[in-house]
Every structure is written in structure tokens, then in C-alpha cells.
Amino acid sequence: MKKELVIVIDFGGQYNQLVARRVRECNVYCEIYSYKTDIEKIKAMNPKGIILTGGPNSCYEADSPTYKKELFELGIPVLGLCYGAQLMTHVLGGKVESAPVREYGKTEVLIDKKDSKIFEGVSEKTICWMSHFDYISQIAPGFEITAHTADCPVAAAENTEAGLYAIQYHPEVLHTAEGTKMLSNFVLGVCGCAGDWKMDAFVENTIQEIREKVGDGRVLLALSGGVDSSVAAGLLSRAIGKQLTCVFVDHGLLRKDEGDEVEGVFGPNGQFDLNFIRVNAQQRYYDKLAGVTEPEAKRKIIGEEFIRIFEEEAKKIGAVDFLAQGTIYPDVVESGLGGESGVIKSHHNVGGLPEHVDFKDIIEPLRDLFKDEVRKAGLELGIPERLVFRQPFPGPGLGIRIIGEVTEEKVKIVQDADAIYREEIANAGLDKNINQYFAALTNMRSVGVMGDERTYDYAVALRAVTTVDFMTAEAAEIPYDVLNKVMSRIINEVKGVNRVFYDLTSKPPGTIEFE
Ligand SMILES: Nc1ncnc2c1ncn2[C@@H]1O[C@H](COP(=O)(O)OP(=O)(O)OP(=O)(O)O)[C@@H](O)[C@H]1O
Ligand SMILES: O=c1[nH]c(=O)c2[nH+]cn([C@@H]3O[C@H](COP(=O)(O)O)[C@@H](O)[C@H]3O)c2[nH]1
Numbered sequence: 380m381k382k383e384l385v386i387v388i389d390f391g392g393q394y395n396q397l398v399a400r401r402v403r404e405c406n407v408y409c410e411i412y413s414y415k416t417d418i419e420k421i422k423a424m425n426p427k428g429i430i431l432t433g434g435p436n437s438c439y440e441a442d443s444p445t446y447k448k449e450l451f452e453l454g455i456p457v458l459g460l461c462y463g464a465q466l467m468t469h470v471l472g473g474k475v476e477s478a479p480v481r482e483y484g485k486t487e488v489l490i491d492k493k494d495s496k497i498f499e500g501v502s503e504k505t506i507c508w509m510s511h512f513d514y515i516s517q518i519a520p521g522f523e524i525t526a527h528t529a530d531c532p533v534a535a536a537e538n539t540e541a542g543l544y545a546i547q548y549h550p551e552v553l554h555t556a557e558g559t560k561m562l563s564n565f566v567l568g569v570c571g572c573a574g575d576w577k578m579d580a581f582v583e584n585t586i587q588e589i590r591e592k593v594g595d596g597r598v599l600l601a602l603s604g605g606v607d608s609s610v611a612a613g614l615l616s617r618a619i620g621k622q623l624t625c626v627f628v629d630h631g632l633l634r635k636d637e638g639d640e641v642e643g644v645f646g647p648n649g650q651f652d653l654n655f656i657r658v659n660a661q662q663r664y665y666d667k668l669a670g671v672t673e674p675e676a677k678r679k680i681i682g683e684e685f686i687r688i689f690e691e692e693a694k695k696i697g698a699v700d701f702l703a704q705g706t707i708y709p710d711v712v713e714s715g716l717g718g719e720s721g722v723i724k725s726h727h728n729v730g731g732l733p734e735h736v737d738f739k740d741i742i743e744p745l746r747d748l749f750k751d752e753v754r755k756a757g758l759e760l761g762i763p764e765r766l767v768f769r770q771p772f773p774g775p776g777l778g779i780r781i782i783g784e785v786t787e788e789k790v791k792i793v794q795d796a797d798a799i800y801r802e803e804i805a806n807a808g809l810d811k812n813i814n815q816y817f818a819a820l821t822n823m824r825s826v827g828v829m830g831d832e833r834t835y836d837y838a839v840a841l842r843a844v845t846t847v848d849f850m851t852a853e854a855a856e857i858p859y860d861v862l863n864k865v866m867s868r869i870i871n872e873v874k875g876v877n878r879v880f881y882d883l884t885s886k887p888p889g890t891i892e893f894e
């Protein structure tokens with residue numbers, strides 16, 4: 380079964396992931412590609428629709444991102460959003476200029492063409508999210524204006540005959556009250572997608588694809604016991620059974636008792652029928668990380684050691700062709716490989732991979748999914764809810780929750796503090812409402828007084844966030860008495876700590892982890 384595909388062409392906008400999400404919420408599969416992607420490649424994928432994203436540039440400037448005119452002549456419907464709308468206009472002979480009045484934030488849009496397919500079921504006056512300083516001063520030949528605002532004569536325009544639609548605002552953000560409706564009108568109404576891409580189809584198709592790719596070869600899965608690799612294990616084991624071996628690395632940067640817990644679930648006495656190997660590599664990691672302080676350097680070392688261990692294990696098993704990982708879409712984007720977005724941090728399993736990897740190929744069945752979609756796939760596969768809804772834990776583990784140099788002593792401190800924090804969050808019944816929470820060790824030491832004596836000890840930072848997709852997040856509002864209890868237990872029970880902070884920062888501008 381060939382799935383319907385809508386392509387998002389990325390011009391560097393901030394909300395590009397959201398565009399892809401909204402399309403998927405219409406049950407249509409969607410992928411993001413850079414504007415540098417060759418038109419032949421785009422044609423070969425045979426998409427049912429193309430969406431051009433926003434972007435920071437001005438399309439009339441010489442070296443701004445652009446696309447060939449041919450893109451608009453493929454007979455495939457194209458929707459341009461903000462920069463995308465301006466670029467479409469510019470390339471097709473209209474005019475884009477610096478706007479006399481910029482628009483930013485919630486803005487009332489007045490629909491001029493009530494029977495436009497994009498505005499089916501949309502109110503005549505509707506609140507939309509604007510973010511632009513350029514504007515379309517003259518539409519391209521063949522287009523008509525379909526909406527305007529008080530300050531912007533072209534809030535939307537279209538050339539229905541050519542299947543081209545331009546929208547100046549951002550329908551993908553939830554501040555645009557009826558934006559989801561407009562995008563679904565494009566995807567289902569204009570492009571004619573059936574909207575039958577669902578998780579059961581994803582699971583069945585992926586199992587089929589894995590079987591075809593692997594044949595009678597062998598696969599080594601990097602299994603952390605986290606959500607993503609557990610779901611990947613579920614898929615792979617359904618697809619190829621005992622041709623799969625799962626390797627779990629205890630790098631000495633796991634949470635307190637986590638190594639034994641993972642072994643308990645996936646090992647020989649656990650609930651899955653898997654080939655499972657636990658590698659104890661604690662000392663090896665501490666040695667490699669000694670003296671290293673720079674976050675990206677730490678990530679690269681941890682990522683590289685993972686691969687070297689997998690290679691060694693593969694040799695012991697013999698004739699392993701494929702390395703499988705539980706990589707998901709946000710790992711790819713943040714590592715700067717998902718399009719035009721900058722590198723935020725190199726996830727150990729993507730941007731942190733060493734240049735040479737001793738496997739024929741890498742299998743990443745979840746590479747195109749967001750976290751909540753991975754969870755849906757997990758439930759579809761019958762993976763226990765307790766595993767599916769676990770909070771994520773990053774592969775580099777406490778290595779990126781200890782700011783600066785990692786030592787065994789610091790690992791012990793952060794493990795103990797984190798265990799107390801998690802216990803108290805669970806006692807307060809907050810664990811279901813907070814999507815990720817953990818203790819981190821700041822590299823800061825300060826003076827305190829305990830039992831009439833001077834102390835000069837570390838400060839622990841508590842982090843807790845609510846988020847849907849881990850791309851953006853808010854600091855969770857934890858009741859003060861809970862925080863207070865955690866603070867007092869950490870200071871009393873964990874040696875080497877004399878201060879506790881609560882991190883209030885949202886993402887952006889912070890990230891969830893500290894490094
Ligand atoms: N300790 C580990 N041993 C083996 N593989 C690991 C380990 N930690 C991470 N990996 C590999 O790196 C991938 C990415 O790690 P990541 O933490 O993003 O995912 P996860 O652990 O599977 O799920 P979660 O995000 O819920 O923690 C994992 O899916 C897994 O393939
Ligand atoms: O497997 C992983 N390898 C990594 O290198 C990594 N870095 C961050 N994370 C997790 O990704 C989510 C977003 O984290 P940030 O806001 O810190 O980028 C959060 O859930 C983080 O825990 C990682 N997971």
C-alpha cells in the first residue's frame with residue numbers, strides 16, 4: 380500500500396514542525412524537506428500537495444532562499460505560508476516589498492472570497508496569527524485576493540485553476556483560531572487526500588518494510604528501556620523475531636537503580652521474549668569523560684562510545700548487518716538534520732554518531748514520528764502502558780545533567796537527589812501531569828552553614844516541564860510545599876549538596892536538558 384504524502388518545504392521558519400503535525404492530524408503522512416531539495420527528488424516522491432513554510436528572509440533580496448518556478452507548474456497543489464506565500468508571489472511575477480505597517484500577533488482577518496476552498500466552514504471574520512514585516516503589494520497574474528486585514532491588503536490569495544494558494548498568516552499555530560480547519564481544507568479539500576494514514580497502518584507498513592530490508596540478516600537494536608527503543612523493539616521483534624538482539628549499555632550515567640530495572644523488564648526473567656545483552660561500561664565512560672567540560676564534546680564522546688560498544692557486541696554475535704535505534708523526529712531536527720533549522724544539540728544517536736560506523740546500514744523505524752505518535756504506535760503494538768508513558772530519559776543520561784566535568788562522585792550526587800525528587804513527585808500524585816522532571820547538578824559550589832559549620836558544596840537544580848511534543852515546553856507549577864519537602868530531603872540526605880534551585884525557564888528560550 381502506497382501512502383499519501385504531503386511535502387513541507389522548509390525555508391527556515393520557526394513553526395515548520397507544527398505544519399507537519401497539523402497535516403498528520405488530518406491523518407495524512409507528511410515529511411519536511413529543505414528548500415535545497417532537488418525538484419526531481421520531489422517529483423519522484425509523487426506528493427499530493429506541497430506546503431512552503433515561513434522564513435526569516437525577504438524573498439526579494441539577492442541571496443534569499445528560493446525555489447524554481449517549475450515547482451508551481453507540476454500540477455500539484457501548493458500552499459505558501461508567510462515567506463512561502465511571498466516567495467510564490469515573487470517567483471510568479473507579483474510584487475513583495477517591505478510593509479508600511481508590520482503585523483505581529485493575533486490579527487482580525489476578513490474573508491473576501493467566501494466560497495474559497497481554503498475557507499470552507501471558516502467564519503467571515505477570523506483571528507489569525509501574523510508575524511511579518513514584508514507584504515504582498517501586488518498579487519501574481521492569475522491570482523485573486525481572498526482575504527485582507529486592516530493593514531494588509533493581501534492576507535490570502537489564490538489561483539484556483541493552477542492550484543496555488545498563498546496565506547500571509549500562520550494557520551499552523553493554535554493562535555490562529557480556525558487555522559487547523561484551513562490546513563485541513565487544503566490537504567483534504569484541495570489536494571484530495573483521503574486521510575487514511577493511521578497508527579495501525581503505520582505499524583503494519585513498517586513491519587513489512589523491516590522484513591523486506593532485513594531479509595534473513597541479523598539486527599542489533601540499541602535498547603535503553605526508554606519509550607522509543609522499547610517501541611522499536613516491539614516493531615522489530617514482530618517483524619523479524621529472533622534475528623534481533625537487543626543491547627543495553629549501562630554507561631554509569633543512568634538514574635539510580637535503572638540498570639537493574641531495565642534488565643528486569645527486558646532480560647531473561649522479564650516479560651518479553653528477546654535476545655537481550657547488558658553491557659556494563661561504567662568505568663569506560665568515566666575514563667573517556669574525565670576532564671571534558673564542553674557539552675557538545677561530551678555528547679560526541681558518549682555517542683561514539685555507544686557505537687563502539689555496539690560494534691564490539693556485533694562481532695561477538697557474528698554476522699550482524701544492521702544497527703537499529705529508537706531515533707525519533709525531534710532528535711533529527713535538533714541535531715540540525717531535519718531541514719533548515721540550526722543545530723541546537725547533537726543527539727547522541729543522530730548528530731553525535733561517529734563518521735565511520737561498522738554496520739551495513741542503520742534501521743530507525745520511528746525516525747519520522749513525534750513522541751506522542753510513538754506512544755500511539757506502542758499502544759497499537761500492545762506494549763505495556765507503564766513503559767509507553769514513561770518519561771523520556773536522554774541517551775547521554777546524567778552526562779548532560781551534570782554541568783561541566785562528569786565524575787563518579789557527581790553522578791552519585793545527582794542520582795540520589797533525582798531519586799528523592801521523583802519519589803516526592805510521585806507521592807504528591809503529580810507524576811502523570813508533568814511530562815518530564817529530573818534533578819541536575821549545577822557546576823556551582825557555594826557557601827552555606829549546616830550544624831554550625833561552614834559548608835562549600837554543590838547546588839542541585841530541579842527541572843519539571845509540561846509539553847506535548849518536547850519541542851516547546853513550560854516549567855510545571857509544582858506546589859510550594861512539595862518543592863520545599865524535596866529541597867529539605869535533598870539537603871539532609873545527599874552529601875555534598877547545600878542548595879536547591881527550581882528552574883522556571885520555558886523552552887524556548889531554555890531547553891529541557893541543561894546541556
Ligand atoms: N543506555 C543505552 N543503551 C543502548 N542504547 C541506548 C541507550 N540509551 C540510548 N540508546 C539508543 O539511543 C536512542 C535514543 O535515545 P532516547 O533516549 O532518545 O530514546 P529512548 O531511550 O528509546 O526513549 P526515551 O526518549 O523515552 O528515553 C534509543 O532509542 C536507543 O536506540
Ligand atoms: O536520546 C536523547 N539523546 C540526546 O542526546 C538528547 N538530548 C535531549 N534529549 C531529550 O529530548 C527532549 C528535548 O530535550 P532538549 O529540550 O534538552 O533538547 C527531552 O525529552 C530530552 O530529555 C535527548 N534524548
Ligand SMILES: NC(=O)CC[C@H](N)C(=O)O
Binds near residue numbers: 392436437463512513
Ligand atoms: N514569518 C515569516 O515567514 C516572515 C516572512 C518575511 N521574512 C517577513 O517578515 O515578511
Ligand SMILES: [Mg+2]
Binds near residue numbers: 603606771772773774
Ligand atoms: Mg532514553
